[in-house]
Amino acid sequence: MEYIKSTIEDLRKSLDNKEITGEELFNKAKTLANDSQNEINAFVTIMDSYMPKGKTKTILTDIPYSLKDNFSTTGILTTASSNILKNYVPVYDATVYKKLKDAGAILVGKTVLDELAMGGTGTTGHTGIVRNPWDKSRLIGGSSAGSCASVASGIVPFSIGSDTGDSVRKPASFGGVVGFKPTYGRISRYGLFAFASSLDHVAMLTRCVKDAAIVTNILKGYDPLDMTSLKDDGLDYTKDLDKSIKGKKFFYIKEACSYDKKSDMLSKTLSQFDDLIKKIEKLGATVDEISIDKDLLNAIYPSYMVISCAEATSNNSNLTGIPFASRIDGNTYEEIMFNTRTEGFSELIKRRFVIGSYVLQKENQEKLFLNACRVRRLIVDKMHELFKDYDALIMPASGGIAPKFGEASDVLSDEYLILENHMAIGNFGGFPSITIPYGFVDSMPIGVNITGNIFKDNEVLNIAKQIEDILDFKGQVAGDKNV
Amino acid sequence: MYKVVIGLEVHCEVLTNTKNFSNAKNSYTNIPNINVMPVDLGLPGILPVVNKEACKKALKTAMALNCQTPDEIIFDRKNYYYPDLPKGYQITQVTKPFGRNGHLTFLVNGEEKTVDIHQLHLEEDTAALEHYTNYSLIDYNRSGIPLMEIVTEPCIYSADEAVAFLENLRNVFLYCEVSEAKSDKGQMRCDVNISLMKDTDTKLGTKVEMKNINAFNSVKAAIEYEIKRQSELLDKGEKIVQETRRIDEDGKTYSMREKVDAVDYKYFVEPNLAPVKITDEFKEKVRSEIPELEYSRIKRYLKLGINLEDASTIARDKYISDYFDELLNYTKNISIATNYLTIVILGSLNKLNISIKELFITPKMLGEVVNLVDKNEVSNQLAKNIIYEAMEKNIEPLEIIKSKNIKQISDEGELINIIKKIISESPDQVKEYLSGKEMVANFLVGKVMKETNKQANPATSLKLIKEELERMR
Numbered sequence: 001m002e003y004i005k006s007t008i009e010d011l012r013k014s015l016d017n018k019e020i021t022g023e024e025l026f027n028k029a030k031t032l033a034n035d036s037q038n039e040i041n042a043f044v045t046i047m048d049s050y051m052p053k054g055k056t057k058t059i060l061t062d063i064p065y066s067l068k069d070n071f072s073t074t075g076i077l078t079t080a081s082s083n084i085l086k087n088y089v090p091v092y093d094a095t096v097y098k099k100l101k102d103a104g105a106i107l108v109g110k111t112v113l114d115e116l117a118m119g120g121t122g123t124t125g126h127t128g129i130v131r132n133p134w135d136k137s138r139l140i141g142g143s144s145a146g147s148c149a150s151v152a153s154g155i156v157p158f159s160i161g162s163d164t165g166d167s168v169r170k171p172a173s174f175g176g177v178v179g180f181k182p183t184y185g186r187i188s189r190y191g192l193f194a195f196a197s198s199l200d201h202v203a204m205l206t207r208c209v210k211d212a213a214i215v216t217n218i219l220k221g222y223d224p225l226d227m228t229s230l231k232d233d234g235l236d237y238t239k240d241l242d243k244s245i246k247g248k249k250f251f252y253i254k255e256a257c258s259y260d261k262k263s264d265m266l267s268k269t270l271s272q273f274d275d276l277i278k279k280i281e282k283l284g285a286t287v288d289e290i291s292i293d294k295d296l297l298n299a300i301y302p303s304y305m306v307i308s309c310a311e312a313t314s315n316n317s318n319l320t321g322i323p324f325a326s327r328i329d330g331n332t333y334e335e336i337m338f339n340t341r342t343e344g345f346s347e348l349i350k351r352r353f354v355i356g357s358y359v360l361q362k363e364n365q366e367k368l369f370l371n372a373c374r375v376r377r378l379i380v381d382k383m384h385e386l387f388k389d390y391d392a393l394i395m396p397a398s399g400g401i402a403p404k405f406g407e408a409s410d411v412l413s414d415e416y417l418i419l420e421n422h423m424a425i426g427n428f429g430g431f432p433s434i435t436i437p438y439g440f441v442d443s444m445p446i447g448v449n450i451t452g453n454i455f456k457d458n459e460v461l462n463i464a465k466q467i468e469d470i471l472d473f474k475g476q477v478a479g480d481k482n483v
Numbered sequence: 484m485y486k487v488v489i490g491l492e493v494h495c496e497v498l499t500n501t502k503n504f505s506n507a508k509n510s511y512t513n514i515p516n517i518n519v520m521p522v523d524l525g526l527p528g529i530l531p532v533v534n535k536e537a538c539k540k541a542l543k544t545a546m547a548l549n550c551q552t553p554d555e556i557i558f559d560r561k562n563y564y565y566p567d568l569p570k571g572y573q574i575t576q577v578t579k580p581f582g583r584n585g586h587l588t589f590l591v592n593g594e595e596k597t598v599d600i601h602q603l604h605l606e607e608d609t610a611a612l613e614h615y616t617n618y619s620l621i622d623y624n625r626s627g628i629p630l631m632e633i634v635t636e637p638c639i640y641s642a643d644e645a646v647a648f649l650e651n652l653r654n655v656f657l658y659c660e661v662s663e664a665k666s667d668k669g670q671m672r673c674d675v676n677i678s679l680m681k682d683t684d685t686k687l688g689t690k691v692e693m694k695n696i697n698a699f700n701s702v703k704a705a706i707e708y709e710i711k712r713q714s715e716l717l718d719k720g721e722k723i724v725q726e727t728r729r730i731d732e733d734g735k736t737y738s739m740r741e742k743v744d745a746v747d748y749k750y751f752v753e754p755n756l757a758p759v760k761i762t763d764e765f766k767e768k769v770r771s772e773i774p775e776l777e778y779s780r781i782k783r784y785l786k787l788g789i790n791l792e793d794a795s796t797i798a799r800d801k802y803i804s805d806y807f808d809e810l811l812n813y814t815k816n817i818s819i820a821t822n823y824l825t826i827v828i829l830g831s832l833n834k835l836n837i838s839i840k841e842l843f844i845t846p847k848m849l850g851e852v853v854n855l856v857d858k859n860e861v862s863n864q865l866a867k868n869i870i871y872e873a874m875e876k877n878i879e880p881l882e883i884i885k886s887k888n889i890k891q892i893s894d895e896g897e898l899i900n901i902i903k904k905i906i907s908e909s910p911d912q913v914k915e916y917l918s919g920k921e922m923v924a925n926f927l928v929g930k931v932m933k934e935t936n937k938q939a940n941p942a943t944s945l946k947l948i949k950e951e952l953e954r955m956r
Contacts, residue, residue, distance in 0.1 A: 070527075070528075071528070072521075072526070072527065072528040078527075080527065085527070088527070090526065090527070090528075091521065091526070092521045092526070092528075094528055189528075189530060190528065190529075190530050191528040191529075192528055193527040193528045194527070194528065196754075197754040197755050198754035224532065225530060225532060226530050226532075226755075227530070227531070227532055227533065227755065227756055227757065228530075228755060228756075228757055310751065311751075311754060313562075314560055314562050314571070314572050314749070314751070316571075317562060317564065317570065317571020317572055318525040318526070318527065318569060318570050318571050319527075319571075320564065320566075320571065322566050322569070322621070323524050323525065323526075323569045323621070323623075324524070324526065333565075333566045333619075334564075337564055357749065360562070360749035360751060361747055361749060362747050362749075365749075365751075369751065
C-alpha cells in the first residue's frame with residue numbers, strides 16, 4: 001500500500017488487516033505535512049501527537065484528515081488565517097469536528113485558507129501563500145487552499161473545508177481532486193466561522209467520489225445547535241454509487257460555454273469538456289445545451305459579492321478585541337475596536353467590509369442588497385424549473401487550469417465572468433454540488449462540476465461516481481501523473 | 484401651560500429557563516459571567532437557536548395587549564458596535580414583530596385611559612457594563628437574555644398617566660406570567676420620550692429622550708422635572724435641544740449627548756434563523772392561556788358593588804384576585820368576603836411576608852368562616868381571631884371552632900342571665916353609668932365577652948346591658 005495514493009477504503013482495509021496502526025498512519029501524515037510546509041505551506045497548525053478520541057469504531061476510525069482553520073476546535077489554535085485571530089484558541093468544538101472526533105478520525109492539522117475564507121486564491125492567509133502541489137509556481141485556489149493542497153499532495157485522504165461561493169469546488173478543480181458540497185443544511189455549520197451565513201456550506205475534499213460519500217455519511221444530520229440543519233435523510237450515500245445513470249438528463253449552460261473568441265487555454269478546456277459529454281452520452285444519458293438569460297447569468301457574480309459582503313461585514317463584527325481576538329490597545333473602547341480592526345484585517349478584507357456596509361446602508365439597501373437577493377431568487381427559481389426536467393447541471397468548474405501567482409487575482413475579467421463564477425449557483429440555492437477531475441491541460445488538472453437539486457445528494461454522488469468510473473483520475477495525487 | 488406628549492419604550496426581560504438564543508441559564512445572580520455559553524460571547528462559529536418559550540411569551544403578551552400578530556416568526560439583525568454587544572449585532576425583530584397596533588386600557592385616578600401600542604418585539608439583552616476610573620468590567624450573564632420591547636404611540640399626557648400605564652403594563656406581564664418584571668433587578672426598564680407643545684400647536688415639539696429608567700417613581704420624577712425644565716426654557720423663548728438625558732439620584736435630568744444624525748443600523752433578516760410559520764392553532768392555544776386581565780376584573784368587581792379602592796386592591800395581583808374569585812364560590816356575602824380578604828388576609832400576608840400561594844387558609848376555609856359571620860353564628864372579632872390562630876397553627880378554622888365549641892350567643896334569654904350576673908358584680912360601674920358615664924356600658928360588654936369566651940353577640944349584649952341599667956334608674 002502506498003499511503004499517499006490510498007483512499008479511505010484502502011486505509012480502512014490496511015488498518016483492519018493490522019498491516020498498519022492508527023499511530024503509524026498519523027505519523028506518516030504528520031511527517032508528510034511537516035515536510036511539505038516549506039514548499040506547499042498548507043498548514044497553520046500540525047498536530048504533535050496521535051490522540052485517538054473515537055467513541056465507537058467507524059469506517060473513519062484512525063483515518064488521518066485535515067481541517068480548515070476556520071472550524072472551532074477546543075484547545076487548538078484556530079486563526080481563520082487572519083492576524084486578528086492569530087492567537088485565538090477556541091473553547092468549544094464545531095459539530096463537524098466533534099463528529100469526526102467521535103468517529104475516531106485523527107486530526108493531522110489545521111489548514112490555511114484565504115483570510116476569513118474570503119478569496120479564491122489561497123494567497124491571502126496570514127501565514128503566507130499556499131502552493132499548488134502539481135506546479136509550485138501556481139496557486140491552488142481558495143479559500144480552502146490548504147485543505148485542497150493537503151489532499152492533492154497525498155498528506156491526508158480527506159479534508160474538511162467550507163464553500164461559500166466555490167471555495168472547495170474551485171480548488172478541487174485546480175488540485176485534481178474531488179470537492180463536494182452537500183445540500184445546505186445537510187451538515188451542521190455550528191462552529192464554522194461564518195463568512196456569509198446564507199451561503200456557507202461545510203464541504204470536503206477527497207481523492208475519490210466514494211470517500212466523499214463516506215465522509216458525508218458521518219457528518220450529515222440534524223444538529224440542535226444549527227436551526228438551518230436538515231433532518232437526516234436516513235440514506236447511506238455509498239449504497240447507490242454504482243447505479244447506472246442510463247436515461248438521466250443533464251444540461252449545461254450555453255452562455256457560459258460558448259464564446260466567439262476563445263483563449264488557447266479556454267479552447268483546450270472546453271474541448272475536453274466536449275469529449276467528456278460524448279463519454280457521458282455513451283453511458284446512455286443525455287446532455288442538453290440550455291440557454292439562460294445572459295443578463296441574469298452576468299448578475300451572479302455581482303449579486304454574490306453584494307450578499308456575501310453584506311453578511312460578512314455583520315458576521316465579522318464580533319472581531320473587536322473586546323471579548324476576544326488580538327486586541328490593540330487604545331484610550332477608549334472606540335479606539336480599541338478601531339485599532340484592533342485596522343491592524344487585524346488585510347486591505348482585501350476591509351474592502352469587502354466596506355462593500356458590505358455600503359450595500360446595507362438605508363439609502364442603498366433596496367437598490368443593491370435587496371436587488372441582489374432578488375437576483376438570487378430568480379436564478380434559484382430558474383434552476384428549480386430546470387431541475388423539473390433535468391437531473392443535473394454539468395459544467396467545467398473553471399475556464400482553465402490553476403493560474404500562476406500574479407497571473408490571477410480576485411479582479412476577474414468580464415470575458416469569463418459567467419464561466420468562472422457559475423458555481424455560486426450551488427450556494428444561492430443550497431444545491432448539492434461536486435467537482436471531480438476530468439482531464440489535464442498543459443500537465444495541470446481540470447475539474448468538472450455536477451450540481452443537482454436540493455436534497456438529491458445521493459443522486460449527485462451517484463452521477464459523479466459513474467463519470468469518475470469512465471475516466472482515469474480516481475485517487476490521483478500531484479506528481480503521480482503528468483499528461 | 485404647555486401640552487405634554489410622552490411616548491414610552493419599555494424593555495422587559497422574559498421569564499424563561501434559558502436565554503433567547505443559547506442554552507445558558509436565564510437567571511438573576513450577583514456572580515458575574517457564570518451564565519455564559521459561546522453564543523453569548525459571540526465567539527466565531529456560533530449560531531443562534533431560538534427559544535420557543537420566549538417566542539410564545541412574547542406572542543402571548545402581544546395578544547394580551549390587543550396587538551395584531553404576524554403569520555410567521557422572523558428575526559432581523561441590528562448592526563452596531565458597542566462593548567456590551569459581543570456579536571457586533573443584536574438579534575431583534577423589525578420585519579415582522581410579534582405585535583403591532585395594540586392598546587392597553589386602564590384607570591388613572593378613576594378615569595379610563597387607553598394607550599396605543601405601536602409595536603411589541605422580541606430581542607436579546609446586551610451584556611452589563613460597569614465603569615470605573617481606568618477600566619470597565621463586562622458581565623455577560625445578561626447577554627442574550629430574552630427581552631421584549633414595547634413601544635407606545637406618543638399618546639401619554641402626564642407623569643401620572645405614564646406611571647399608571649407602566650404599573651398596568653407590569654401587571655399584564657405578571658398576569659400572563661411572562662416576566663417577573665422587577666425593576667430593581669433591571670428586569671423592567673423604560674425609555675421616556677417627552678416633548679412639550681402649545682395648545683394651539685399642531686406639530687409635536689422637540690423630543691427629548693431619557694434612557695434606561697428602572698423605578699417607576701424615577702419615571703415620574705424625570706417627567707415632572709423635564710416638564711418644569713422645558714416649560715421654563717419655552718417661557719424664556721428658548722429652543723429645546725433634541726438630546727438624550729439621564730436621570731440622576733437627585734431627581735434631576737442631565738444631558739448625555741445631543742442627538743446627531745440617527746444611527747443606520749443596517750438591518751437585514753437574520754440568515755441563521757429560517758422563518759417559522761405561526762399556525763392559527765398555535766395562536767389559539769396561546770390566546771387561551773391568557774387570563775382575564777386586571778382592568779376587566781376591576782370592572783367586574785365594581786358591578787358586584789365593591790368600591791373602586793377595594794376592587795383595585797384585589798385586582799392588582801392576579802393570585803389574590805384568583806383567590807377572591809374562588810372565595811366567591813363559597814359565600815354569597817360579597818361585602819364580608821371583601822372585608823375579610825382586604826383586611827384580614829392581605830394584612831396577614833404583609834405581616835408574615837408571604838405570598839397568597841403560601842397561605843394556609845384556602846378560599847374554601849375563608850368562605851366557611853365568612854358564612855358563619857354572615858349568619859351571626861360567630862362574632863366578627865372572634866372570627867378574625869380564629870383565622871389568625873388557624874394561620875399560626877395550620878389548623879382549619881372550622882376545626883378550631885368545633886374543638887372550642889365556639890358559637891355566637893345571640894339568644895337574649897341566655898345572655899340576660901350572664902348580664903345580670905355581671906351587673907351584680909360591678910356596683911361601681913353601675914354607679915358611674917347612672918351618674919351619666921354611659922361609655923361604661925362598653926366596659927361591661929367586654930366583661931360579658933370575657934365571661935362567654937368571646938362568644939356573646941356584642942351588639943345584642945350592649946343592647947341588653949343598656950336596657951338593664953336603664954331599668955335601674
